[in-house]
Amino acid sequence: MKKNFLLTLLLFCAASLAAQNWEPLFNGKNLKGWKKLNGTAEYKVVDGAIVGISKMGTNNTFLTTTKNYGDFILEFDFKVDDGLNSGVQFRSESTKDYQKGRVHGYQFEIDPSKRAWSGGIYDEARRGWLYPLTKNPCAQTAFKNNAWNKARIEAVGNSIRTWINGVPCANLWDDMTPEGFIALQVHAIGNAADEGKTVSWKDIRICTTDVERYQTPESKVAPEVNAIANTISPSEAKDGWVLLWDGKTTNGWRGAKLSTFPEKGWKIDNGILKVMKSGGAESANGGDIVTTRKYKNFILTVDFKITEGANSGVKYFVNPDMNKGEGSAIGCEFQILDDDKHPDAKLGVKGNRKLGSLYDLIPAPVEKPFKKKEFNTATIIVKGNHVEHWLNGVKLIEYDRNNDMWNALVAYSKYKNWPNFGNFEEGNILLQDHGDEVWFKNVKIKELK
Known part of the structure; x- marks a missing residue:
C-alpha cells in the first residue's frame, strides 16, 4: 500500500x-x-x-x-x-x-x-x-x-x-x-x-x-x-511574532514614569520612532518609554540606528516603580552606544558599557558586526533564567541569572543597591532616552512558553 x-x-x-x-x-x-x-x-x-x-x-x-x-x-x-x-x-x-x-x-x-x-x-x-x-x-x-x-x-x-x-x-x-x-x-x-x-x-x-x-x-x-518595515509577514504571524510597536502610533507604550506617552522628546517620523537630541542627559527630556504590559519568556528584536556620539539602550525585566527619581528606569540593558565617540565606552570594567554589552555587568566582544551608519538588529532572548544578546545575527553574550554568581556580579555593579536586580520573573521592555538622537523600527516580539 x-x-x-x-x-x-x-x-x-x-x-x-x-x-x-x-x-x-x-x-x-x-x-x-x-x-x-x-x-x-x-x-x-x-x-x-x-x-x-x-x-x-x-x-x-x-x-x-x-x-x-x-x-x-x-x-x-x-x-x-x-x-x-x-x-x-x-x-x-x-x-x-x-x-x-x-x-x-x-x-x-x-x-x-x-x-x-x-x-x-x-x-x-x-x-x-x-x-x-x-x-x-x-x-x-x-x-x-x-x-x-x-x-x-x-x-x-x-x-x-x-x-x-x-x-x-x-x-x-x-x-x-x-x-x-x-x-x-x-x-x-x-x-x-x-x-x-x-x-x-x-x-x-x-x-x-x-x-x-x-x-x-x-x-x-x-x-x-x-524587509517591509514594521510589519509581520504571514510566516512570522504563523510562528507567533507580533509587533511591539506598530510604526504609526504610540499604542502599547507609555512613559516609564508617566501614565501616558511623553508629550515631548520622542517623534514618529515615516515609520521610525526617534529619541530626540536634548543634551545627552539620562531620561531628562521626554524620558524612557516602556511597554504597557510585562513579558516573561521571549525573543525580542529591535532595529536601531545611532547618530554620532549617541547613547541609548533596550532594557528588559524593568520595574518602572523602582526609580521614581532622576535618571533612567531600572532593568537589564542591551547597551546601544557609539563606542568610538561616547565617553561611557571607556568607563565601567573591561568594556562592559560598550555596544551590545549587558550594561555595567558583562562586556560584549570588541569585534562585533556593527554598521555605524545603518540600521542594526539587536536581539534579546529570554528563556527562564537564561538570557542572550545578539547583534545582526551574531551572539555577543549569554548569562544565567537567579544564582549566586549572578548576585555576586550585580553586587560589584552600579545596580548593587537595587533589590533583586535582574531576578524578576517578568518585567516591562524599555527604550531609553539618554539625550541623544537614536532611531528605532521593526520592534517585534515572540513570546515563548
Missing part, C-alpha cells in the same frame, strides 16, 4: 510539472527580446548560451528583457569564471528619473569568491544587501565553481525565494517593486587581469501562469527575512 501511494504521488508530481507552462526567454540562437543597458561589456551567443565578457573601463552592464514580469518562477543555468562577480536582475527598472537610467532592483547574486553568497538577494543601486547568505550559511556550499549551476527564483506577491542546484538559498518578504524586467549582469571590474573573463547563462525559462500552483511548499530551511 505504501509503495502504491508513493508511486501515485510521484506520478502526480510529474504530471504537474509537465503541465507547467514554461516560456523560453532565450531562443538559444540570438539576443532577440533582449537589450543592453548602462555599460559597454559585450554579450554574445556561443554554443546555445549567452556569454557576457568582462571589460575594463565600463560600468556594470546589463542585458535586459524587453518585457516586464510580476509574479513568476524563473529557472536558468549559469557558469562564471573565478574572479568575477555577477547576478541576474528581476523585478528591476531603468528610468530617467532614477540616477539617469541606472538599472536598479532585486538581484540574484552570482558570487564565486570565498564569501560564497551565490543565491543571496542584493538590491542593486538601491538598498544593498537584503539577504546575504550569512542569513542561511548552509546554502553557501550549493554553488559549484567552474561548473554549470541550476538556479530557480520564485517571485509571488511579496514572497521572493531562491535556489541553487535544488538547495534553498534566500527567503525574502518585500514589496518595494512588484514587477520589472529580468536582466543578466556583467559586473564592472577594477583589475586588468580580469578583463575577458566570462559569465554564461543558458536554458533560461519562465512560468507566469498559475504561478501559485507551482510554488515550492514553504519550509524553514532558509530563514525568512521580512
Whole structure:
C-alpha cells in the first residue's frame, strides 16, 4: 500500500510539472527580446548560451528583457569564471528619473569568491544587501565553481525565494517593486587581469501562469527575512511574532514614569520612532518609554540606528516603580552606544558599557558586526533564567541569572543597591532616552512558553 501511494504521488508530481507552462526567454540562437543597458561589456551567443565578457573601463552592464514580469518562477543555468562577480536582475527598472537610467532592483547574486553568497538577494543601486547568505550559511556550499549551476527564483506577491542546484538559498518578504524586467549582469571590474573573463547563462525559462500552483511548499530551511518595515509577514504571524510597536502610533507604550506617552522628546517620523537630541542627559527630556504590559519568556528584536556620539539602550525585566527619581528606569540593558565617540565606552570594567554589552555587568566582544551608519538588529532572548544578546545575527553574550554568581556580579555593579536586580520573573521592555538622537523600527516580539 505504501509503495502504491508513493508511486501515485510521484506520478502526480510529474504530471504537474509537465503541465507547467514554461516560456523560453532565450531562443538559444540570438539576443532577440533582449537589450543592453548602462555599460559597454559585450554579450554574445556561443554554443546555445549567452556569454557576457568582462571589460575594463565600463560600468556594470546589463542585458535586459524587453518585457516586464510580476509574479513568476524563473529557472536558468549559469557558469562564471573565478574572479568575477555577477547576478541576474528581476523585478528591476531603468528610468530617467532614477540616477539617469541606472538599472536598479532585486538581484540574484552570482558570487564565486570565498564569501560564497551565490543565491543571496542584493538590491542593486538601491538598498544593498537584503539577504546575504550569512542569513542561511548552509546554502553557501550549493554553488559549484567552474561548473554549470541550476538556479530557480520564485517571485509571488511579496514572497521572493531562491535556489541553487535544488538547495534553498534566500527567503525574502518585500514589496518595494512588484514587477520589472529580468536582466543578466556583467559586473564592472577594477583589475586588468580580469578583463575577458566570462559569465554564461543558458536554458533560461519562465512560468507566469498559475504561478501559485507551482510554488515550492514553504519550509524553514532558509530563514525568512521580512524587509517591509514594521510589519509581520504571514510566516512570522504563523510562528507567533507580533509587533511591539506598530510604526504609526504610540499604542502599547507609555512613559516609564508617566501614565501616558511623553508629550515631548520622542517623534514618529515615516515609520521610525526617534529619541530626540536634548543634551545627552539620562531620561531628562521626554524620558524612557516602556511597554504597557510585562513579558516573561521571549525573543525580542529591535532595529536601531545611532547618530554620532549617541547613547541609548533596550532594557528588559524593568520595574518602572523602582526609580521614581532622576535618571533612567531600572532593568537589564542591551547597551546601544557609539563606542568610538561616547565617553561611557571607556568607563565601567573591561568594556562592559560598550555596544551590545549587558550594561555595567558583562562586556560584549570588541569585534562585533556593527554598521555605524545603518540600521542594526539587536536581539534579546529570554528563556527562564537564561538570557542572550545578539547583534545582526551574531551572539555577543549569554548569562544565567537567579544564582549566586549572578548576585555576586550585580553586587560589584552600579545596580548593587537595587533589590533583586535582574531576578524578576517578568518585567516591562524599555527604550531609553539618554539625550541623544537614536532611531528605532521593526520592534517585534515572540513570546515563548
